[in-house]
Amino acid sequence: MLVTMKPEEMINQPILLISGTLFIIGVAIVISRRQAVVMLMGIELMLAAANLQFVAFQPQRLGASGGLVALFVLVVAAAEIALALAVLLGVYRTLQTSDPSEMNQLKA
Amino acid sequence: MSISGMGLEAWSALLSLLLPFLAAVFCIFMRPGGRVAFSLYFLWLGGGCVAAWIYFLCAPLTDQVYIRLSWLQMPGVHLHLGLAHTAATACLVAIVSSIGLVTAFYSVGYLYQTGHATHRARYFGHVALFLFGMQVLLLAPSLFQFFLGWEIMGLCSYLLIGFSRESQDGPPAASKAFMYNRVGDASFVGGICIVVAIAGTTDFQALQTLHQEQALPTFWLSVAGFCWVVASAAKSAQFPLHGWLPDAMAGPTPVSALIHAATMVVAGVLLLHRMLPFMDMEHVQWIGGMAAATALLGAVQALQAAKLKQVLAWSTVSQLGWMLLILSMGGVEGSLSHLYAHAFFKAGLFLVAGLILSAAGQLVAPKDAPYIHWMRGIGGTSSSVLWLGVVFLLSLSGAPLSAAFLSKELSLHQMMLWWQTHQTQMTWFTTTLLTVALLTPMLTAWYSMRLFVLVFNPYSSRLFSGKPAFSRSMRIIPFVLVPGCTFLLLSWNPLAYQDSRGPVWAQSDPEAALFLLSIGLVGVGWLAGYFTTTVQLSTSDDTQESDFIRSLRLSLLSKLLRVLNSAADVFRPFQAERLTMKLAHLISGIQYFETHIVDRFVLLLAQAKVIVAQVAQWLDTFVADGLLKLIANVVYQVGPNTAEVQSGKLQGYLLRVVAVLMLGFATLALILLK
Numbered sequence: 001m002l003v004t005m006k007p008e009e010m011i012n013q014p015i016l017l018i019s020g021t022l023f024i025i026g027v028a029i030v031i032s033r034r035q036a037v038v039m040l041m042g043i044e045l046m047l048a049a050a051n052l053q054f055v056a057f058q059p060q061r062l063g064a065s066g067g068l069v070a071l072f073v074l075v076v077a078a079a080e081i082a083l084a085l086a087v088l089l090g091v092y093r094t095l096q097t098s099d100p101s102e103m104n105q106l107k108a
Numbered sequence: 109m110s111i112s113g114m115g116l117e118a119w120s121a122l123l124s125l126l127l128p129f130l131a132a133v134f135c136i137f138m139r140p141g142g143r144v145a146f147s148l149y150f151l152w153l154g155g156g157c158v159a160a161w162i163y164f165l166c167a168p169l170t171d172q173v174y175i176r177l178s179w180l181q182m183p184g185v186h187l188h189l190g191l192a193h194t195a196a197t198a199c200l201v202a203i204v205s206s207i208g209l210v211t212a213f214y215s216v217g218y219l220y221q222t223g224h225a226t227h228r229a230r231y232f233g234h235v236a237l238f239l240f241g242m243q244v245l246l247l248a249p250s251l252f253q254f255f256l257g258w259e260i261m262g263l264c265s266y267l268l269i270g271f272s273r274e275s276q277d278g279p280p281a282a283s284k285a286f287m288y289n290r291v292g293d294a295s296f297v298g299g300i301c302i303v304v305a306i307a308g309t310t311d312f313q314a315l316q317t318l319h320q321e322q323a324l325p326t327f328w329l330s331v332a333g334f335c336w337v338v339a340s341a342a343k344s345a346q347f348p349l350h351g352w353l354p355d356a357m358a359g360p361t362p363v364s365a366l367i368h369a370a371t372m373v374v375a376g377v378l379l380l381h382r383m384l385p386f387m388d389m390e391h392v393q394w395i396g397g398m399a400a401a402t403a404l405l406g407a408v409q410a411l412q413a414a415k416l417k418q419v420l421a422w423s424t425v426s427q428l429g430w431m432l433l434i435l436s437m438g439g440v441e442g443s444l445s446h447l448y449a450h451a452f453f454k455a456g457l458f459l460v461a462g463l464i465l466s467a468a469g470q471l472v473a474p475k476d477a478p479y480i481h482w483m484r485g486i487g488g489t490s491s492s493v494l495w496l497g498v499v500f501l502l503s504l505s506g507a508p509l510s511a512a513f514l515s516k517e518l519s520l521h522q523m524m525l526w527w528q529t530h531q532t533q534m535t536w537f538t539t540t541l542l543t544v545a546l547l548t549p550m551l552t553a554w555y556s557m558r559l560f561v562l563v564f565n566p567y568s569s570r571l572f573s574g575k576p577a578f579s580r581s582m583r584i585i586p587f588v589l590v591p592g593c594t595f596l597l598l599s600w601n602p603l604a605y606q607d608s609r610g611p612v613w614a615q616s617d618p619e620a621a622l623f624l625l626s627i628g629l630v631g632v633g634w635l636a637g638y639f640t641t642t643v644q645l646s647t648s649d650d651t652q653e654s655d656f657i658r659s660l661r662l663s664l665l666s667k668l669l670r671v672l673n674s675a676a677d678v679f680r681p682f683q684a685e686r687l688t689m690k691l692a693h694l695i696s697g698i699q700y701f702e703t704h705i706v707d708r709f710v711l712l713l714a715q716a717k718v719i720v721a722q723v724a725q726w727l728d729t730f731v732a733d734g735l736l737k738l739i740a741n742v743v744y745q746v747g748p749n750t751a752e753v754q755s756g757k758l759q760g761y762l763l764r765v766v767a768v769l770m771l772g773f774a775t776l777a778l779i780l781l782k
Binding site: 027030031032039065068100101103104 | 182183755756757758759762763766
């Protein structure tokens with residue numbers, strides 16, 4: 001894909017780099033942190049990275065629908081984070097912890 | 109948004125859709141003791157029912173779209189919501205809202221009797237939402253809205269089956285129903301994605317136009333067809349995914365009436381009916397295989413189920429299988445009319461079952477008696493319950509003058525047409541389908557009769573004591589459903605589906621034979637049911653009788669022995685000496701034979717056996733045991749190592765997911781760069 005890209009389409013490379021870095025930071029946070037709330041922040045970072053890509057590709061490839069999808073993702077992410085925080089509160093009330101490695105009650 | 113030709117029927121269709129929703133909203137304001145919101149609830153629900161009937165009576169004979177709203181518009185994707193009239197299923201709108209209203213009225217008494225009256229706001233809200241979901245589905249102009257209604261019903265069935273949170277079976281059954289339906293829903297979403305990808309729209313009319321222009325690729329249509337089949341198998345409880353429906357009877361009985369009759373399971377049949385034009389007739393045959401398996405399985409389970417509601421639940425499974433079987437043979441009208449008939453008598457049977465079970469709850473059960481046996485004859489103690497049971501069971505077994513009789517005639521007629529076109533290329537598969545299509549009505553009559561003998565027979569000897577008390581108000585309500593069980597539901601003529609055509613069975617000779625055959629099958633089923641159940645009853649609980657028979661047999665045997673002894677005494681004194689000489693010769697001959705031939709043979713046999721045993725022992729220790737030990741050792745070695753993979757730690761799993769995804773993307777990038 002990268003090979004076939006024309007020179008005037010390469011403008012977005014820095015943005016792609018930023019977006020990729022953001023995504024990897026998000027993954028690292030989600031995998032390594034011991035706080036479920038911080039894990040949620042990592043998920044938000046990944047979503048933001050994806051949004052950045054949608055906006056970055058908008059002029060060349062996607063047209064107006066790139067921004068539309070980004071808006072869509074924003075709304076869904078807001079709803080998702082509200083639900084996730086509620087679930088975490090519930091988990092905290094029953095288990096007295098927010099460490100994901102201690103949420104292993106399903107394990108025999 | 110376009111509103112075109114909003115006549116009376118369009119407005120009443122809109123009302124029949126919105127009023128149940130309004131009723132559901134009003135349940136937020138319903139207090140345990142309050143009356144205003146409760147009365148308003150029934151006002152809205154009743155209004156919705158009246159509107160549905162007006163819509164049905166004024167509805168035109170062609171399909172129309174009244175309202176079309178654009179819900180999502182993106183390049184290549186256009187999803188619609190709205191209000192559409194489908195001529196073939198318009199009467200279901202009226203049937204659903206009527207049965208919904210009847211069950212809601214019945215539930216008032218039911219909740220009061222079972223002590224759940226404090227939660228009635230939650231209950232009635234979910235019931236109204238359930239009906240709303242079904243109307244959304246029935247009046248859908250697009251596959252997308254069909255799916256919305258489908259999902260609303262899935263959610264409401266979960267909430268209602270698990271309504272009683274204290275009961276032991278309710279919540280697990282609710283989860284089970286939800287899980288099974290998820291399988292179907294995932295498949296439905298997959299089908300919608302395929303349709304959007306190949307057509308860009310989910311509008312039924314637009315899809316039909318595209319299909320007629322042959323603009324849709326056939327391969328992807330078959331894949332989508334498979335998705336529809338899986339989806340409807342989960343919703344309509346077909347063979348591999350049927351497990352949730354018999355368990356769902358753990359919910360309140362009126363809810364079972366709703367799920368089995370008016371809403372929920374109907375949706376699967378409707379989906380296949382809507383999507384049948386897009387499917388290849390070669391593939392549709394395989395639906396028939398699934399449906400035939402379901403029909404047989406359900407009927408056999410209904411024959412031996414131990415609980416009243418279980419019999420009814422398995423009977424629904426079987427009937428749905430039969431409908432889909434007929435549908436797969438191209439019998440669209442037959443299966444739909446059977447769907448309507450089934451809605452009425454199954455709702456009625458469940459309401460009667462609720463009456464009986466709540467009356468049986470007040471009786472004391474004798475010990476060691478199977479569930480359905482100790483309360484036998486309970487339905488016969490009250491004449492109104494008896495009559496209700498008889499009418500609904502007659503309709504279930506498809507007796508003449510009932511609605512199911514007409515729908516069965518039509519279905520068998522269409523089965524016959526299918527047979528005539530396939531006559532030249534019959535295989536064992538199509539033969540099996542035909543056999544099952546004929547066998548299921550007989551089995552239905554069989555378990556109907558079993559149910560009658562066990563539960564409703566007024567002359568059976570009772571095991572319980574006391575007179576069960578049936579609630580008077582709840583006893584009256586199921587009578588409303590009785591007209592729907594008679595032939596009036598489908599036609600004015602008791603012997604033909606439509607007056608204009610004349611009796612279906614009089615058109616040609618084989619059809620007259622089929623007509624007689626179907627009546628005969630019902631008769632055979634009834635006889636078989638009556639005799640097997642009475643025999644089963646007489647052997648299961650009368651231990652005194654079998655003791656009596658045993659003593660009788662013993663005394664006869666001893667008499668016979670005494671007679672033989674006295675006969676031997678008469679012959680003893682004659683020619684004793686010669687007889688002993690001859691006997692001595694004979695005995696020495698026998699002795700020779702024994703020692704020289706029989707004993708040697710036995711010895712040889714024993715030696716051979718020892719050799720074989722030794723070989724077998726060697727095989728056992730080294731081959732069979734060795735294999736097992738090998739497997740055990742391998743498992744013993746592998747087990748602890750693999751157990752570490754399932755650490756139960758969330759982030760460990762996430763890491764693995766990320767690793768696999770990165771590997772996948774790397775491979776993809778390599779392939780694309782080449």
